[in-house]
Amino acid sequence: MKVQFLGVGSQFSSHEQYHSNMVITAPSGKRMLIDCGGDAKFSLAESGLRATDLDAVYISHLHSDHIGGMEWLALSTYFSPENKRLQLFCAEQLQDKLWNNSLKGGLECLGERCMQLADYFDCHPLQDNGAFAWQGLQFKLVKMPHVGGECCSSFSYGLLVEQTAQKDQVFFISTDTLFQPELLEKLAGQVAAIFHDCETTRLKTTVHAHYDQLCTLPASVKDKIWLYHYQPGSGYRPLDDGFRGFVVKGQEFSFPPRAA
Numbered sequence: 001m002k003v004q005f006l007g008v009g010s011q012f013s014s015h016e017q018y019h020s021n022m023v024i025t026a027p028s029g030k031r032m033l034i035d036c037g038g039d040a041k042f043s044l045a046e047s048g049l050r051a052t053d054l055d056a057v058y059i060s061h062l063h064s065d066h067i068g069g070m071e072w073l074a075l076s077t078y079f080s081p082e083n084k085r086l087q088l089f090c091a092e093q094l095q096d097k098l099w100n101n102s103l104k105g106g107l108e109c110l111g112e113r114c115m116q117l118a119d120y121f122d123c124h125p126l127q128d129n130g131a132f133a134w135q136g137l138q139f140k141l142v143k144m145p146h147v148g149g150e151c152c153s154s155f156s157y158g159l160l161v162e163q164t165a166q167k168d169q170v171f172f173i174s175t176d177t178l179f180q181p182e183l184l185e186k187l188a189g190q191v192a193a194i195f196h197d198c199e200t201t202r203l204k205t206t207v208h209a210h211y212d213q214l215c216t217l218p219a220s221v222k223d224k225i226w227l228y229h230y231q232p233g234s235g236y237r238p239l240d241d242g243f244r245g246f247v248v249k250g251q252e253f254s255f256p257p258r259a260a
C-alpha cells in the first residue's frame with residue numbers, strides 16, 4: 001500500500017504546495033483519491049495521473065480545497081471514452097450537501113437529461129464513525145471537529161487505514177481538525193504513522209491544529225507524526241521538535257516501509 005501526497009498546502013496555497021489531497025494505491029494497483037480540491041487536476045497531472053487513472057474518491061468534508069475539483073472529476077470521468085464511474089466514499093451526512101450545496105449547480109443539467117450524483121459516481125454513503133473495505137484495505141472514519149461557533153459547526157472525517165493482510169501497518173490521516181490530544185495519544189499506540197494537518201501561521205484561525213499545540217504532545221506521539229497542510233516559510237524545525245517532519249509535495253510513503 002502506498003500513500004502519495006499530491007499537495008501539502010492549505011486553502012490558500014499555490015502550485016508550489018497544492019491542496020492537501022492524496023492518492024492511496026492498494027496492493028491491487030487500484031487508486032483512491034483522498035479529497036479532490038480545486039487544483040486536483042494540476043496536482044494529479046504533476047504526478048503523472050489523469051482522472052481516469054483513479055478508481056475511487058473519498059471526501060472528508062466540504063471545503064473547496066477538499067471538493068473544489070469534484071465537478072471536473074465528475075465530468076472528466078463521465079465523458080471519458082470508457083464512461084468511467086468512480087466509487088465515491090463519503091459520510092452520509094455530507095453526501096446530500098455535497099450534491100445540493102456544492103455540485104448540483106454545475107452538474108445537474110446535461111441538456112438531454114437531469115443528472116444526480118449517482119449518475120456520475122458509484123455512491124457509498126457511510127455511517128458516522130463507520131468503516132468500509134476497499135481493495136484489501138480497511139478504512140475507519142474518525143469524526144473530527146473542524147469548524148465550530150455559535151451558529152453552526154462542521155466536522156471532517158479523518159481516516160484510519162489498515163491493510164487487511166498486515167494489521168500492524170496502520171496509519172491515520174487527520175484531514176482537517178482542531179487539536180485533539182487525547183485522541184492522538186490513543187491512536188499513537190495503534191498506528192505506524194499519523195499524518196496530521198498543521199497550521200504554521202502566527203495568526204491562529206482556530207479551525208486547524210496549530211504547530212505550537214502539536215508541540216505539546218508527548219515525545220512518543222510526536223515521533224509518529226508527519227505534518228502536512230502547512231504554510232511555507234514558517235521557520236519551524238519539525239525534526240528538532242521531535243516530529244517526523246513536514247511532508248513535501250509529491251512525497252510517497254509505503255506501508256510496510258520499503259527496505260533501504
Ligand SMILES: [Zn+2]
Binds near residue numbers: 063146
Ligand atoms: Zn477544511
